[in-house]
Amino acid sequence: MSKRGSFIVVEGLDRSGKSTQTALLLARFEAAGIPAKLLKFPARTTPIGQMIDSYLKSHSDLDDRAIHLLFSANRWELASTIEHLLGAGTAVICDRYAFSGIAFSASKGLPYEWCRAPDVSLPAPDLALFLDITPEAAKARGGYGEERYEKEEMQRRVGEIFRRIGQEISDGGGEGEGGKWVGIDAGGEKDVVAREVWAFVEPLARGIEGPLRRLWP
Ligand code: TMP
Ligand code: MG
Known part of the structure; x- marks a missing residue:
């Protein structure tokens, strides 16, 4: 049986180095001759993504629940693309995913379970x-x-919720429907961080035997 591609998500606070590290990770895949595609959420070029972009730049205002649902809808727009890529044996690297959706919206005071609901059964x-x-x-x-959420106090709450998400995934055995969650010290030199990232990704890089799982337990 041929393997499906591996699905790797990189999460973190704003300015934690996700764009740099996802680009370096893609280059690693390419250097190893493994087909891979880098996606980024929010995907700002779709019609929904343009609404999100305008909101983040404070060119428009939206109810907290409305923007939350748009972020989720933006992932659903690309869900079938992700599935097709993985099914064709291409690794998918995502710069942010549903975990950001929960962490940022819950940090504004929306209930955690409510925030999780629209992403249920995404890849x-x-x-x-x-x-x-x-x-x-x-x-x-x-x-x-520069953007709406880049304020120290909000980022602190976001970080706490990311840790809660990580804890729940790890408590679920680490291999539950949320996948495996790994924290990496991102305060150091980018090459050092990149080496650590690759150490975790490499064992999965050449694909996975099992079926694609769904969010959440
Ligand atoms: P970016 O800086 O990675 O482009 O993300 C833009 C902002 O959007 C960032 O502050 C995190 C936030 N965000 C959400 O609030 N919900 C989401 O679902 C995603 C993907 C991002
Ligand atoms: Mg940002």
Whole structure:
């Protein structure tokens, strides 16, 4: 039986280095001759993505629940693309996914379970890497503060909820429907972080025998 592609998600606070690390990870796959595709959420170019982009740049205002559902709908728009890629043996790397959806909206005070509901039965990643950085260190990086959620206090709450999500996944045996969750110290040099990322991804990089799982337990 031929293997399906592996589904890798990279999560973290704003300015934690996700864009850099997902690009380096894609390059690693390419160097190893493994087909891989990098996706990013929010995917800002679709019609829903354009509404999200406008909201994040504070060009428009939306009810907290409405924007939450748009972020989720933006993932559903690409769910079948993800499934097809994985089925064709291509690895999928995602810069943010449903975990960001929960962490950012719940940090605004929306109920955790409500935040999780619209993402139920999306394709589940095989591995979620959480790039762990303090809100202070993130703030010190360039460009911070340009978009709506880039405020230290909010990022602190977001970080706490990411940790709760990670804990729940790990408590579920680490291989539950949320995939395996791994925290990585993202405060260091990008090459050091990249090596650690690859150490976790490499065992899955050449594909997976089992079926694709769904979010959530
Ligand atoms: P980005 O900086 O990775 O482009 O993400 C834009 C912002 O959107 C970031 O502050 C995280 C936030 N976000 C949500 O609030 N919900 C979501 O579902 C996603 C994917 C991102
Ligand atoms: Mg950002």
